[in-house]
Amino acid sequence: MSLATFAVFDIYFLGTSYTVHNDDLIEPAELTQLSELATRTEYSTRKESRDRMEYSTRKESRDRTEYSTRKESRDRMEYSTRKESRDRTEYTTRTESRDRTEYTTRTKSRDRTKASLILGSLPTVLRQRREIVAKGGEVERFGIFLSRNNTLVETHLGAEVRLNCRITRDSEYGTISWFKNDTGLLRLLTVGDDTYIADSRLSITRPVLSMNWSLQIVSVVLSDGGLYICQSTTYPPSSIYVTLAVYEAYAEITGGKEKVFKSGSRMQLTCTIRDITRPPSYIFWYHNSRMINYDEERGISVGVSQLHSRTLISQLTLHNLQVEQSGNYTCSPSSVRPDTVSVRVEARGEGQPEPVLNSGGYSEQGQKPSVVSLFIFILQKIFKF
Template identity: 30%
Template sequence: MLDKATLYVGVCILLLHSKIKASLSSMMATEESVGLQPYFDFDVQRNITVTVGQTGFLHCRVERLGDKDVAWIRKRDLHILTTGSSTYTSDQRFQVIRPENSINWTLQIKYPQVRDSGVYECQINTEPKMSLSYVLNVIELRARIAGPPDIFVKSGSEIIMTCVIQQGPHDLGTVFWYKGNTLIESTTQENNILTSENQRITVETDWTDGLTSRLKIRRAVQSDTGNYTCVPTMAKSSSVYAHVISGEHPAAMQHNAAPRSVLSSQTSILLFYVTLLVHIVVSKQFKVWHNHDRR
C-alpha cells in the first residue's frame, strides 16, 4: 500500500515539474520575443518649425529594426511617402535619408509650403503596427518697412527706411535693398576713400532682436525718388515709395494732396445727383408730352 502511494506522489511531482518547466520555457520565449522587437528612440525633436522654402527634416531613430521596414506617412490623407529607402510619392520634394547601417530614418522636405504643415508618422511594420507622430509647422515670414507706404522728404535732407523681420525659428539670412529692379549698393562721393562718413547711401543690418535693416540716403536728390523694396532671403519682401521734393515743404505737399482727393470724391457725388435730377426732369416732361399726345 505504501509503495503505491509513494509511486502516485512521485508521478504527480513529475507531472507538476514538467508543467512548471513548460510554463517557464514559454514565458522565457515570450520575453525573448518581446525583447527582440524594434523600438523608437524618443529622444528626438518631434515638433519642428521651418519657414517657407527652408528644407525641413523629421528625424526618426529606430533601434533593433531587424528585418522590419520603416515608412513615413502623411497623416491628413494617409499618403505613404516612403517605405524603406524608396519614395512612394510623385512629389519629389519628399525623400528619406538613411546612411548605410544607420538607425536614423530622416524624412526630408525640400522647399516646404504652408500647405505642408501637419502631422507625419514614422511607422514600423510590426504586428501590431508601431508608429511615432511628428508635427511640422511651416510659417511664412514677412518683412515690414516702418511708417507709411509713401514718404516725403525735402531735397538735401536724409532718408531712412527701416525694414524689420520678427525672429524666426532659425537664422533669418540677410536683406537686399532694391530701387525699382536695381540692387542698391553703398556709394561714395567721387575721388573719396570708402568710409562710413562719406558714403551717401548705406545699408546697416542688425540681428540683435529679429532682423533689422536700415537703408540711409544722405543729401537726397530728386533722382532718389522711386520705389524701394526690402528683399530678405528668408521672408516676403516689403516696399515703400520715396518722394524727394524740391522747393516745397513735404508737409505742405501731403496737406495739399488730401483736399484734392476729397474734392474729387465730392465732385463725383455732385455729378451723380445732377445726373439723377436731369433724369427725373426728363422723365416727367416725357410723361407730360405723352399725355398731351393722347388727348
C-alpha cells in the first residue's frame, strides 16, 4: 500500500469549504499543493483587500485635500472680491461726500460774498431814496426797473402772493436780490435765482427768458407783512420797494348764533367774508358735517357776490324747511376762518305762533317781532308752557 492519508479534511478555498472524506485517497504531494494553493490564495486575498483599502484611503485623503484647497481658494477669491467692492464703494462715497462738501462750501462762500457786496451798497440806495423824498420828489420808477416803485400788495392769511421785480432787457443789472426790512434790520431773502434763507415758502419764480424776478410766497402768515426791497448790483445800485399787507380774512354769518324757524318756511343765511383780497377758490356751506352746496333737489341754492372793498357775500337759501334740517350750518371759504350758527326748525302747530327769527333778526314774513311777542317767547322758554 502506497503512502497515503485517509482522513477527513475541511479545506477553505476562496471562502468556500471543501470536505475530503476518509474514503478518498489524497497523495501527500497533492495535499501540499492544496495547502500552498490555499496559502497563496489567502495571501492574495489579503493583499488585494489591503491594496483596495490603501487606495481608498489615499483617494479619500486626496479628495479631501483637493476639496479643501478649492474651497480655500474660492473663499479667498470671494473675500478679495467683497473687500475690493467694499473699498470701491467706500472710496466713491468718501469722494462724493468730499465733493459735495467742497461744492457747498464754495457756493456758500460765493453767496456770502455777493450778499456782502449787496448789503454794502444798500445804505447808498436808502440814502438816495431819502434825498429824493426830502426834496419832494416821487420815487416811483428809476434805473433799470420796469416795475413801479413804492407799490402796495394786499393779500390774506393762507393765500399765495407774488411780488414783481421786472428789469429792463439788455441792461447791466448784475445780480438781482430780495430783502425784507424786519423792524429796521435788513434780511437777505434771495440772490439771483437762489433762495438764501431756510424757508421753503419763499422762492424766485422766473420763467425762461423772463426778466421778472418775482418773489413768490405761499401759505402767507401775518409775519410776512412788511417792506420788501428788490435790488440790483449795478453802480450806482438801484432798488424798488414793495409793501406787503397781510389781512386775517374771516367769515361772519349775519345775525345771532342761534336761529329759530318754522317748518315749511324759507331760510336765508348771509355769510359776509371780510378782509379778503381775492375771491376764494371755493365757499362751501355745511349742514353739520355734510356739504350741501349742490343739494338743489332738496330746495337749496347758494349765491356769491362780486369782491368789493375786501368784502364778499355768500347767501344760502333753503325752501320749505323741515324739522330734520335742524342743526349747525357752517360757512367755510378756502383760506378763510369759517363761521357756524345753530338752526332749530320747529313743527308748525295751531294756536299762538312763536316769533321765528331768520339770519337778519327778522320774522319769516320779513317783519320785526313786536316787544310783546318777544316777551311771550322768553316766558315760554323759561317756564316751558
